[in-house]
Amino acid sequence: MGVLDAFDKEQKEAALNATLVVFMADEAGRQQVIQALRQLNISDAYVAVGTINDLIDHLGKMERSPERLIVDISGLDKPLDALDQLADACDPSVTVYTVGEKNDVTLYRLLLQAGITDYRYKPLTVDALRLWLDDRDGYSVRQARSGKIIAVAGARGGVGATSVAGQLARELSAGGALRKVVFIDMDVFGGAGTTLMGMQSNHAMPEVLDSVANLDAQFLARVLTTTDDRMYTLGFNNAFDQPFQPEPGAVAAMLTALSQQFHYLVVDLPHAGGMVANEVYSRANFACLVSDTSVHAGRVLASLIGHVRGYGHDTVVHVVLNAVRPPVKAQVDPREFTKAVGHPVTVAIPYDGKFPALAEDLGEGMAKESQMAKAVARLARTLTGEVVDDDAGKGWIRRLFKRAA
Ligand SMILES: Nc1ncnc2c1ncn2[C@@H]1O[C@H](COP(=O)(O)OP(=O)(O)OP(=O)(O)O)[C@@H](O)[C@H]1O
Ligand SMILES: [Mg+2]
The missing domain is CATH 3.40.50.300 (P-loop containing nucleotide triphosphate hydrolases)
Structure with missing residues (x-):
């Protein structure tokens, strides 16, 4: 069984109770994330292709709130508005990271001000993911959200x-x-x-x-x-x-x-x-x-x-x-x-x-x-x-x- 097949099998189990949920805009992005997570030895993750709305639907089905979300905002006209809806759909404790296509300082600043922990433009590399997922005690906790x-x-x-x-x-x-x-x-x-x-x-x-x-x-x-x-x-x-x-x-x-x-x-x-x-x-x-x-x-x-x-x-x-x-x-x-x-x-x-x-x-x-x-x-x-x-x-x-x- 290939790496991706094995991952797909785990996905069924992870879908409703993963601590990390990733929604990428396309299959290529999804596969990149899967490979990177493999390299980092992270299995407690659910990685799907979908929009912020799909992510919101998915969160509604989950048995418990994930700890972290990664969402791809490529191609969205109004990413801040969409993220605004996501804010109401997930517990305040959830850490949210975004990826997108634009290397745009203004967007980056707005996202950070909006409470997003970080933004990276694609492709999402192993190093970027490691920084997000390994250094929880320092970086993320400092930026923890709350109601x-x-x-x-x-x-x-x-x-x-x-x-x-x-x-x-x-x-x-x-x-x-x-x-x-x-x-x-x-x-x-x-x-x-x-x-x-x-x-x-x-x-x-x-x-x-x-x-x-x-x-x-x-x-x-x-x-x-x-x-x-x-x-x-x-x-x-x-x-x-x-x-x-x-x-x-x-x-x-x-x-x-x-x-x-x-x-x-x-x-x-x-x-x-x-x-x-x-x-x-x-x-x-x-x-x-x-x-x-x-x-x-x-x-x-x-x-x-x-x-x-x-x-x-x-x-x-x-x-x-x-x-x-x-x-x-x-x-x-x-x-x-x-x-x-x-x-x-x-x-x-x-x-x-x-x-x-x-x-x-x-x-x-x-x-x-x-x-x-x-x-x-x-x-x-x-x-x-x-x-x-x-x-x-x-x-x-x-x-x-x-x-x-
Ligand atoms: N703007 C208002 N117009 C008319 N009635 C009001 C108005 N505001 C409050 N009331 C009424 O005044 C009464 C006292 O209100 P409320 O119980 O909210 O006050 P409180 O400050 O919480 O009182 P307590 O000190 O007992 O906790 C209630 O019967 C309420 O329906
Ligand atoms: Mg009172």
Whole structure:
């Protein structure tokens, strides 16, 4: 049996659980890769001919996520757009390499900014493959991708933090057909979050915290709650005499592990301060701080912004103004509020009548005409990078694969 025949036989086994998946544009490219992998003694690979769309289809069939992908972008009109779809289709932890026909510095730079680990023009040599596949600890891990962690906290109780967090999770999930989003309710005694997401509250948090080293897709599917394999919830349901005392660092470690499995993690914080909130801030890419326009909330918010920023991680703060009651005094102009707290307001949500309460009781997303739904949709697009100041349009570059924004 020839080298290629033997390889083809292995392919049947590797197709659904290989750690390396390669999609080349043509048979010649495929055979070059097979020969190179042989020379490198790598057998745990699946090598096929196909486009990025074929690769996305294939990923949907795989039993577990591969660790690395190599995809040929030759001949694609809009490689960044196609890769954008691929981003949503594979777990954030997957390392992606690209090959193509062009020796083009601009394309190379855009791909790297977009979170692609490397780009080579063809033919893909043994040396190039060795560099990609051997030096995992140095080169690739440094560039590891991860999902975005979004902390949501209120400047005071009852300002709508949970409503904003829930709707935000829904918007993020709706924004990409293959995106995986987890809504994490940090209320130890079972907050309103899971009801609002239309799911049964679960008590998965203790188990997840105990299993941080082994959080794979199967485990998460078992302990978290999901109705569609895209939106998941994770929470507590402690009895009132059962306080939550995690080991220092446990919550941060859990978020890091989950960020390898989900594209977006929306963390609803019942308290804006304390150890749990601080560990969440220490890992958060974004903190959405929800406030009303009261003098008290304004004061708390000003110091909370400083606190979140001081946590060492490059957390981007978004101030969300929300009116949970009809205005009793003249509406405060967001610009005035901005001046008072010393930070711009990303979105201002007006009093929205029955919509938020209905959404919570029914466990459904907010109606389209809801003001909160519209404002939170804008917030979601700001976080994903789809709403931008320049005219570059929606881009992978500002999205998922970039580490901290
Ligand atoms: N813009 C709005 N218009 C009308 N009602 C709102 C608005 N935002 C939130 N609400 C309602 O206000 C109530 C409090 O909202 P929510 O539970 O989201 O606040 P919270 O900040 O999470 O509160 P807690 O401090 O208890 O966690 C809910 O009944 C919600 O439906
Ligand atoms: Mg809440």
